[in-house]
Amino acid sequence: MAGQGGCPVILVNGQPSQSLPVADRGLQYGDGLFETLRVEAGEPLHWSRHLSRLQTGCERLGIPPPDAAVLHHEALTVLQGQPRGVLKIMVTRGSGPRGYRPPAAPAPTRILAWNAPAAAPSLTVSEGVDVRLCRMRLSRNPALAGIKHLNRLEQVMARSEWSDAFQEGLMLDTSGQVVEGTMSNLFLVRDDALVTPDLSHCGVAGITRARVMERARAWGVSCQEDSVRVEDLWRADGLFLTNTLIGLWPVRSLEGHPVSVPPLVARLQQAL
Amino acid sequence: MAGQGGCPVILVNGQPSQSLPVADRGLQYGDGLFETLRVEAGEPLHWSRHLSRLQTGCERLGIPPPDAAVLHHEALTVLQGQPRGVLKIMVTRGSGPRGYRPPAAPAPTRILAWNAPAAAPSLTVSEGVDVRLCRMRLSRNPALAGIKHLNRLEQVMARSEWSDAFQEGLMLDTSGQVVEGTMSNLFLVRDDALVTPDLSHCGVAGITRARVMERARAWGVSCQEDSVRVEDLWRADGLFLTNTLIGLWPVRSLEGHPVSVPPLVARLQQAL
Numbered sequence: 001m002a003g004q005g006g007c008p009v010i011l012v013n014g015q016p017s018q019s020l021p022v023a024d025r026g027l028q029y030g031d032g033l034f035e036t037l038r039v040e041a042g043e044p045l046h047w048s049r050h051l052s053r054l055q056t057g058c059e060r061l062g063i064p065p066p067d068a069a070v071l072h073h074e075a076l077t078v079l080q081g082q083p084r085g086v087l088k089i090m091v092t093r094g095s096g097p098r099g100y101r102p103p104a105a106p107a108p109t110r111i112l113a114w115n116a117p118a119a120a121p122s123l124t125v126s127e128g129v130d131v132r133l134c135r136m137r138l139s140r141n142p143a144l145a146g147i148k149h150l151n152r153l154e155q156v157m158a159r160s161e162w163s164d165a166f167q168e169g170l171m172l173d174t175s176g177q178v179v180e181g182t183m184s185n186l187f188l189v190r191d192d193a194l195v196t197p198d199l200s201h202c203g204v205a206g207i208t209r210a211r212v213m214e215r216a217r218a219w220g221v222s223c224q225e226d227s228v229r230v231e232d233l234w235r236a237d238g239l240f241l242t243n244t245l246i247g248l249w250p251v252r253s254l255e256g257h258p259v260s261v262p263p264l265v266a267r268l269q270q271a272l
Numbered sequence: 273m274a275g276q277g278g279c280p281v282i283l284v285n286g287q288p289s290q291s292l293p294v295a296d297r298g299l300q301y302g303d304g305l306f307e308t309l310r311v312e313a314g315e316p317l318h319w320s321r322h323l324s325r326l327q328t329g330c331e332r333l334g335i336p337p338p339d340a341a342v343l344h345h346e347a348l349t350v351l352q353g354q355p356r357g358v359l360k361i362m363v364t365r366g367s368g369p370r371g372y373r374p375p376a377a378p379a380p381t382r383i384l385a386w387n388a389p390a391a392a393p394s395l396t397v398s399e400g401v402d403v404r405l406c407r408m409r410l411s412r413n414p415a416l417a418g419i420k421h422l423n424r425l426e427q428v429m430a431r432s433e434w435s436d437a438f439q440e441g442l443m444l445d446t447s448g449q450v451v452e453g454t455m456s457n458l459f460l461v462r463d464d465a466l467v468t469p470d471l472s473h474c475g476v477a478g479i480t481r482a483r484v485m486e487r488a489r490a491w492g493v494s495c496q497e498d499s500v501r502v503e504d505l506w507r508a509d510g511l512f513l514t515n516t517l518i519g520l521w522p523v524r525s526l527e528g529h530p531v532s533v534p535p536l537v538a539r540l541q542q543a544l
Contacts, residue, residue: 010294019291020299022282022383027292027362029424030302061425062432086370090299093428098358098387100424100431100454111294115370139411139474140446144425151423152301152372153333153416156365159372160334174412182372202411 010113011078014070024109026092029100030150032109033057037075037087038245039114044075044087046244049207054091057147062102063093066110078112086115086245092150118245126269128252128261129167129241133230134158134182138173140201148204158182167249168241170233173202178228181241184249185209186228189238189262193222208242208272215271221264238262240269247272282385283350286342296381298364301372302422304381305329309347309359310517311386316347316359318516321479326363329419334374335365338382350384358387358517364422390517398541400524400533401439401513405502406430406454410445412473420476430454439521440513442505445474450500453513456521457481458500461510461534465494480514480544487543493536510534512541519544 010018025031035054037044044050051068058065075087090111096103136158144151158171159182168181179197180186185206188195194216199205216223233239238261239251248269250261282290297303307326309316316322323340330337347359362383368375408430416423430443431454440453451469452458457478460467466488471477488495505511511523511531520541522533 012294018293018295020294021290022284022292022385023290024299025428027296027299027364028306028422029428030422031425031428034300061429088370092299098360100427102428102432113294136415137413139413139416141409141411141426142446143408143429144411149425150300150302151425153303153421153423154413155372156297156301156303156374157333157415160374174414 009078009080010111011074012111013109014074020109020111021095023095024092025094025096025102026090026109026150030152031061031102032063032090032092032150033061034088034090034148034150036244037089039079039082039085039087042079042081042083044079046207046211047072047075049210050089050244053148053205053207054089057149058091060143060147061093061149063091063108064106066091066108071110071112074110074112078114080114082114084117086118088113088115090150128250128259130165130253130256131181131239131241131251132162132166132169132255134161134169134171136161136171138171138179138202140173140175142201145202146199146205155182172230176229177201178230178233179203181243184241184243184246187212187240187242188228188232188236189240189264190236192264193224194264195224195226195228195232197228198225206242207244208247211272212242212248212268215268238265240265281350281352282383283346284383285381286346292381292383293367295367296364297366297368297374298362298381298422302424303333303374304335304362304364304422305333306360306362306420306422308516309361311351311354311357311359314351314353314355316351318479318483319344319347321482322361322516325420325477325479326361329421330363332415332419333365333421335363335380336378338363338380343382343384346382346384350386352386354386356389358390360385360387362422400522400531402437402525402528403453403511403513403523404434404438404441404527406433406441406443408433408443410443410451410474412445412447414473417474418471418477427454444502447473448501449473450502450505451475453515456513456515456518459484459512459514460500460504460508461512461536462508464536465496466536467496467498467500467504469500470497478514479516480519483544484514484520484540487540510537512537
């Protein structure tokens with residue numbers, strides 16, 4: 001198993017491989033789930049939270065979840081002692097005959113891939129990011145909301161709308177609610193309290209989002225999940241984004257208009 | 273290139289292969305499109321219509337479309353002179369670095385696979401199929417409606433709701449409109465005219481659906497695309513389903529209640 005030449009180290013069902021059968025339902029239908037974990041000091045961070053979300057997703061889709069011990073062993077194998085980087089885990093319903101109907105006894109596919117660490121955030125990013133509003137909308141479907149499934153065309157289309165002028169784009173759903181960034185969750189600061197969009201119709205329930213909510217509440221800071229509209233963004237005292245790899249990004253501008261960064265945001269950024 | 277042992281014959285970018293790189297965005301995000309064609313007398317039927325829908329999908333997703341001549345050559349290669357069967361074509365945005373952002377210069381992946389013919393329809397099926405209503409809803413997003421993209425979890429989840437008691441399930445969208453079957457389009461017969469659900473918010477614009485609409489109009493039979501609700505199904509004089517592989521399926525029962533099959537349905541079935 002080699003990780004040279006820029007190729008990520010990949011294990012497919014425990015075996016070193018760079019490829020997957022064409023018949024895999026992950027490719028055919030996006031019939032699966034994924035997790036992206038940050039690796040520090042040779043350990044995938046917040047392992048049990050990611051595992052729990054993966055298991056929840058498997059239950060929702062009716063995919064037999066991977067054995068937790070096997071998955072952790074494979075994670076450490078694929079890291080090969082690398083101290084830092086990104087671990088991506090995918091679980092699909094595996095191969096099957098043609099057609100949407102899931103096999104009665106699916107043999108799910110586990111894919112674990114180690115990637116080099118994302119580029120270190122620039123000073124600009126730690127001070128605040130420039131954010132835009134995407135034209136592409138998220139569709140609403142409670143049956144698929146919250147989990148990190150492989151049907152990600154909406155995020156791909158949203159992310160194709162701009163090049164490098166912004167670090168992230170916020171997405172509204174088809175009913176006009178603000179939901180999240182293409183790869184991050186959103187928080188609003190309002191009167192020393194936090195609001196984050198309700199994800200019961202769409203969006204991914206992020207691990208860092210959950211950690212921020214817990215931390216805020218532990219500090220006695222109110223944190224509500226609520227519907228958010230674009231006008232709420234303009235009225236907020238501050239905005240920030242969360243993501244497993246980046247942690248917390250204060251928003252310093254939205255659509256080119258300056259956004260202030262309240263002290264609570266810096267305090268949360270430190271705490272994470 | 274061998275097709276023995278039940279393995280479909282597959283070409284990936286013109287080369288015989290049973291596998292695809294894990295980094296392919298078709299797997300990572302469902303970032304691609306597909307077509308399923310019926311092969312008769314060694315020819316993929318309605319080639320130009322399928323190619324046109326594939327090209328429309330590529331334009332919508334910003335994926336460079338495959339060269340039509342190359343694709344046709346590969347289709348005939350993968351068929352290997354087999355007179356009958358099913359040809360599946362997939363086009364993905366190809367491999368790329370981690371993240372939703374599409375590569376600036378994507379190298380799309382073409383996958384062509386020949387499969388054995390679907391089992392011959394039973395007499396029951398030609399006389400009419402038993403249909404149910406699915407609990408799983410289709411999400412609404414005009415940006416992805418009509419095209420045959422690879423984000424198909426909703427169809428997978430809908431098809432997992434039943435085993436063999438029904439041939440097809442109808443899907444409503446999240447606003448309660450009836451849209452289509454899991455793998456077919458729907459028509460209602462009403463006062464000697466046809467109605468088929470409007471697909472501007474979700475659904476796949478089927479090739480056979482288009483052929484039925486053209487044929488009906490050529491006969492002077494009105495055929496409207498309109499919003500359809502469940503109560504419209506119960507009030508209809510008849511219902512039928514269309515799909516490239518099955519042609520036209522009269523519906524003989526819905527949720528266990530008999531549905532009559534008007535003469536127009538048999539006439540259209542003959543004409544196709």
